[in-house]
Amino acid sequence: MHSYADRHTHDFFFARDYPDVRVLDGIFARLRSEPHEKSELQKHLRLDSDLFEKALEKLWIHGGAVLEFGDNASRGQKEWRESYIAQGEQKRTQIEQMIRYAESNQCRMSSMVRHFGDLADAQQACGICDFCAPARCLAQRFRTATEAEREALFNVIAALRSCEVKSTGRLHHELYPNGQMSRNAFEEVLGAMARAGLVQLSDTNFEKDGKQIPYRRVNLTRAAHTVDKSTPIALIMKNTAPASAKRRAHGKAAFPRKRKLAPVPDMSAAVNSQSTSERPENGANSRAEAMLRAWRLEEARRRGVPAFRIFSGESGRR
Numbered sequence: 001m002h003s004y005a006d007r008h009t010h011d012f013f014f015a016r017d018y019p020d021v022r023v024l025d026g027i028f029a030r031l032r033s034e035p036h037e038k039s040e041l042q043k044h045l046r047l048d049s050d051l052f053e054k055a056l057e058k059l060w061i062h063g064g065a066v067l068e069f070g071d072n073a074s075r076g077q078k079e080w081r082e083s084y085i086a087q088g089e090q091k092r093t094q095i096e097q098m099i100r101y102a103e104s105n106q107c108r109m110s111s112m113v114r115h116f117g118d119l120a121d122a123q124q125a126c127g128i129c130d131f132c133a134p135a136r137c138l139a140q141r142f143r144t145a146t147e148a149e150r151e152a153l154f155n156v157i158a159a160l161r162s163c164e165v166k167s168t169g170r171l172h173h174e175l176y177p178n179g180q181m182s183r184n185a186f187e188e189v190l191g192a193m194a195r196a197g198l199v200q201l202s203d204t205n206f207e208k209d210g211k212q213i214p215y216r217r218v219n220l221t222r223a224a225h226t227v228d229k230s231t232p233i234a235l236i237m238k239n240t241a242p243a244s245a246k247r248r249a250h251g252k253a254a255f256p257r258k259r260k261l262a263p264v265p266d267m268s269a270a271v272n273s274q275s276t277s278e279r280p281e282n283g284a285n286s287r288a289e290a291m292l293r294a295w296r297l298e299e300a301r302r303r304g305v306p307a308f309r310i311f312s313g314e315s316g317r318r
């Protein structure tokens with residue numbers, strides 16, 4: 001039931017919860033060792049209030065700002081930066097892993113067992129997931145392969161006969177150096193081949209500059225070695241909507257997503273449609289918001305904590 005809209009939802013929350021590190025840099029540069037009013041700081045920096053609050057909260061969590069009673073802020077330690085970037089990157093990696101899991105062409109149960117580190121497991125296919133039993137799928141639709149997809153199948157077999165295992169990106173580049181078949185379409189062919197028992201796919205990582213870069217490997221099964229063009233093969237392709245093929249590149253720097261993301265008002269809208277919808281704004285809502293903000297500030301003073309720790313939706317700093 002995964003679709004591109006889910007990706008959009010996670011990108012939206014990520015962009016909201018992990019502001020660009022330069023926003024935090026800007027705030028940190030303005031903080032002094034003696035406390036100053038937050039509102040003055042925000043006015044000075046001309047930042048949107050939600051963005052300012054979120055960035056200041058992150059600075060506080062990572063030790064870059066000291067906050068008193070919600071209203072005053074002073075400078076913390078300059079070591080906040082590394083920790084903030086590392087946390088954002090870890091979060092981004094988790095999202096990528098989840099998307100890869102959703103789009104993978106391996107037994108779902110085996111993938112999960114591997115993910116949770118059960119090395120003693122026999123890695124037997126479960127027999128009931130969408131990979132193991134596509135014919136029994138309710139949410140996923142399948143179609144027969146086109147001529148170009150069948151041709152790709154034989155190209156893959158020919159290319160893999162001479163080597164044990166290869167990364168799918170490299171194989172795609174070797175077979176289609178001019179992009180005659182898109183990477184996504186190629187991955188779908190490999191998925192169909194895996195369902196037909198001709199190849200095995202496995203997700204793994206390599207380390208580059210201290211970071212884990214995910215990639216997918218493919219190798220032929222024993223059955224594939226006896227296949228030639230006269231072999232009857234049922235190549236069953238996933239019938240994916242065009243939008244789901246728009247896989248984007250992995251993040252590179254400290255949260256480089258600059259695209260303005262439309263608000264996602266609730267999860268059901270994100271799942272059911274790809275259209276963007278606006279948050280309803282009216283007088284009653286803003287009055288209610290103002291009252292809640294005033295109450296929150298009172299409550300923060302009473303408890304002696306920064307205002308954003310009330311109803312923050314996140315666990316506090318340990």
Ligand SMILES: [Zn+2]
Nearest residue numbers: 107126129132
């Ligand atoms: Zn399975």
